[in-house]
Amino acid sequence: MAIETEAGAMAPVMAFALVGALGVGSQWLAWRLRMPAIVLMLAAGVLIGPVAGIFDPARDIGPLMAPIISIAVAIILFEGGLTLNFHTLRDAAVGVRRLVFVGAPLGWLTSALALRYGAGLSWESAAVFGGIMIVTGPTVIAPLLRTARLSKRPAALLQWEAIVNDPIGALAAVLAFSVVLVLHTATTFQAAMIELVIGIGVAGALGAAAGFGLARSFKRGWVPEFMKVPVLFALLLAVFALSDTVLHESGLLAVTIMGIVIANADLPSYVELRRFKEHATVLLVSGVFILLAAGLDFAALAQLDWRAGLFVLLVVLVARPLTVFVSLLGSGVPMKEQVLVAFTGPRGVVLVAVAGLFGERLLALEFADAALIGPLAFVLVAVTVVLHGFSLAPFARWLGLTGAETPGVIMIGGSPWTTAFAEALQRAEVPVLMTDPNFGHLRAARTAGIATFSGDILSEAAEQRLELVSYATLVAATDNDAYNTLVATDLAPEFGRDNVFQVMRERSENARHQLPQTLGGRPFGPDVTHAALDQMITDGWTFRTSRLTEEFTLADWRDEQPEAHVVARIAPNGTIKLIRKDEDVSAGPDVRLIALRPPDGLGGAQPPADT
Incomplete structure (x- = not known):
């Protein structure tokens, strides 16, 4: 089989092989060099994509790219849900509740303000993109926590916030877009809200039912050991697809709930399932970051000006810290841990993927500034990944919130x-x-x-x-x-x-x-x-x-x-x-x-x- 087609495009099989080799290779090299793996993956994707022109996902993979990223994100969030055992919360439970119930809406507001007055977006685009920015990226947090060796409570706060707020952010964007759709089309507000409520209800019910059903079937021995992982994967994809059919992006909520239910079901085979999922997630995170970086359009980035830098500064130094400090006020979480969480907010795959989708939808409604949403999302991800990738471990050590200096x-x-x-x-x-x-x-x-x-x-x-x-x-x-x-x-x-x-x-x-x-x-x-x-x-x-x-x-x-x-x-x-x-x-x-x-x-x- 030829590596390239007549038109200069790379054969799909070779493209997948290249993405896999670069993703896993970046993870291994990061381990050897003691560097954040996410940084190397972004660099590898940019090098083979827009810099060298060797690989272009839109050209070489084509229409498969969007569903691949959607399924990968769903599996990553499900694996994240599998790590959320309520027993691990202990004294971090209050902080997690605050970061979800107070932090999510407050983060939506502060992010929208940063977009409006920093990046100069319209209120409509800022409201939709601000909802997506609630997420802090489990695809990034998990590798960073593994490298930084944080103490239990701040690690639990960051992990739970990232995984639980991810689907909430996607649904916040759906809600904001529904309101924008009502204001600028003939769609009625009542119809839009009914669709939203039904979608969230179906997602919650599907995720909970699938989790309880799977746990029950495993406990009763209805599924043999050698089929547990295949059954798990098949059910996961079915839940995601069904929920997403009812309401776009609600599938993320469904699979997260499914994972949390299974994590707290006391399954005898839970450890083996989680470890297999962790291995799959390492591959998926690597692949998705390579794909997104390789698909970067420098022409789109060229549309950005100094206001993009102001927007990033406002998010990192104002919106994120303000959200965390207000959310954790009076929670009993020590100030050192609040400071660490406040200045740790890397964004990841979900932000870029969902932002690109809603940017296209807003463009279809003739919001010209929506063309900036995708580039702004990528810049925010790149800056926060590099910033927190290199700063989290030393910052946590300075605050005394890591394991001992000597292992x-x-x-x-x-x-x-x-x-x-x-x-x-x-x-x-x-x-x-x-x-x-x-x-x-x-x-x-x-x-x-x-x-x-x-x-x-x-x-x-x-x-x-x-x-x-x-x-x-x-x-x-x-x-x-x-x-x-x-x-x-x-x-x-x-x-x-x-x-x-x-x-x-x-x-x-x-x-x-x-x-x-x-x-x-x-x-x-x-x-x-x-x-x-x-x-x-x-x-x-x-x-x-x-x-x-x-x-x-x-x-x-x-x-x-x-x-x-x-x-x-x-x-x-x-x-x-x-x-x-x-x-x-x-x-x-x-x-x-x-x-x-x-x-x-x-x-x-x-x-x-x-x-």
């Missing part, structure tokens, strides 16, 4: 050796948290001043009470191999499989009784079991930390203490890496090594053999 370690299981290891980490200024379901097992850790949590790390209480964002490494080290394997397997997607470790399992005489090697965490330290590690501490082995310098190298350290077992390496920036026995240790000046050393006088002592 910490969670130690699962209280025992002599885990307590000794935790003390060594604490002396090295690495945050450490020890958890154990047995309160008594944590007595020595509490005496040593180590942070503890008495309970199951997989419990709902742990999810609500622990700031897991402060920790980057997990060590499963109880005396129960099966539990260690369960914890490491379950939390591996959360921490990353390279950052989840567990102690060596007990050897079983019968191979059929062995746990699969594909499950669990990575091994580290001496190749001995939990019991043998405890025995080493009883025999006098200790954890010692050594700092390497240009004069005192790794080779010097090994010559000085050949019997020691390196357990962890701490880089100059504070990141920690657990080391497996005989693994090559890359170490230079200012690297610290935490090693398990035998008591003085034992020479080349070896760890006790497993029995």
